[in-house]
Amino acid sequence: MLELQILLVFMIIGAIVAVKTKDLLSAVIAVGTVGLGLSVAFLILKAPDLAIAQLVVEILVVIILIRATIRKDLPFSTSGRWFFNTFVVFVFLIVFLIFGYICMKDLPKFGEPIMKVAQSFLNNGLKDTGATNLVSSIVLDYRAYDTLGEATILFTAVIGVLAVMRKVGRKK
Amino acid sequence: MSLYFLCLVLFSVGLYCILRKRNLIKIIIGIAITEYAVNLFFVLVGYKMHGRAPIHAEDQAILNMVDPLPQALVLTAIVIGLAITALIASIAIRVYEKYGTFDITKIRKLKG
Numbered sequence: 001m002l003e004l005q006i007l008l009v010f011m012i013i014g015a016i017v018a019v020k021t022k023d024l025l026s027a028v029i030a031v032g033t034v035g036l037g038l039s040v041a042f043l044i045l046k047a048p049d050l051a052i053a054q055l056v057v058e059i060l061v062v063i064i065l066i067r068a069t070i071r072k073d074l075p076f077s078t079s080g081r082w083f084f085n086t087f088v089v090f091v092f093l094i095v096f097l098i099f100g101y102i103c104m105k106d107l108p109k110f111g112e113p114i115m116k117v118a119q120s121f122l123n124n125g126l127k128d129t130g131a132t133n134l135v136s137s138i139v140l141d142y143r144a145y146d147t148l149g150e151a152t153i154l155f156t157a158v159i160g161v162l163a164v165m166r167k168v169g170r171k172k
Numbered sequence: 173m174s175l176y177f178l179c180l181v182l183f184s185v186g187l188y189c190i191l192r193k194r195n196l197i198k199i200i201i202g203i204a205i206t207e208y209a210v211n212l213f214f215v216l217v218g219y220k221m222h223g224r225a226p227i228h229a230e231d232q233a234i235l236n237m238v239d240p241l242p243q244a245l246v247l248t249a250i251v252i253g254l255a256i257t258a259l260i261a262s263i264a265i266r267v268y269e270k271y272g273t274f275d276i277t278k279i280r281k282l283k284g
Binding site: 016031048050086113125157 | 175176177178179180181182184185186187188189191192193197198200201202204205208212215216218220223224225226228229237238239240241243244245246247248250251252253254255256257258259261262264266268
């Protein structure tokens with residue numbers, strides 16, 4: 001899977017650019033490249049539904065973040081204990097990476113998943129639900145309560161955005 | 173193995189952004205990057221070598237499919253991530269209207 005590794009390195013470089021650049025609008029565009037690379041990675045990993053959803057969501061995220069940053073660019077402050085804070089964060093990240101590398105030895109190897117639950121979905125999905133796309137048969141039939149909860153979270157988020165952003169009834 | 177580790181490196185880049193940056197928009201960007209890394213990790217674990225997309229077709233040349241269960245879970249997680257990003261961005265816009273800055277060290281003081 002060489003193409004996937006190249007794509008992941010591209011995504012990491014885009015993420016570092018998004019973290020390190022001073023200009024906020026450039027950072028938002030860089031995080032857009034990371035999301036679009038993720039969409040292509042889903043396509044390589046044989047997940048077309050996820051690729052479509054990720055493409056749409058990424059464009060919406062970039063639009064929302066540009067709305068939040070436009071004409072509000074301001075300089076960064078690097079005062080305070082700059083060296084100490086950076087040192088502590090880097091030590092924490094190195095310890096985190098070492099522990100993650102140790103934990104990954106217990107995972108199943110790449111390309112050979114444990115498909116205990118999914119094998120029954122693959123065998124009986126067409127007969128049980130009548131959907132040829134097994135991902136949508138899981139989302140809309142086997143795990144329909146999960147999708148109901150997702151819709152609840154979406155409406156809660158919409159209510160939250162409306163309550164935060166509304167201008168009527170706000171005291172000056 | 174190396175793919176898992178690259179995914180972990182992407183996660184830690186986002187974690188560094190959340191921990192170290194002081195700008196609210198940068199923190200939102202860090203949350204988005206960690207979320208991408210977690211979604212990608214789920215789909216990586218469910219990938220089967222030389223498999224096909226989990227869609228039945230008339231002429232099936234390849235019989236083994238990739239795991240559809242992580243894909244269904246990640247499909248939910250992507251949409252929830254959009255809702256989270258919209259909510260945080262709206263709160264950041266309101267904070268900018270009230271305090272005139274995105275810097276989290278300057279918005280500590282309370283205003284009535």
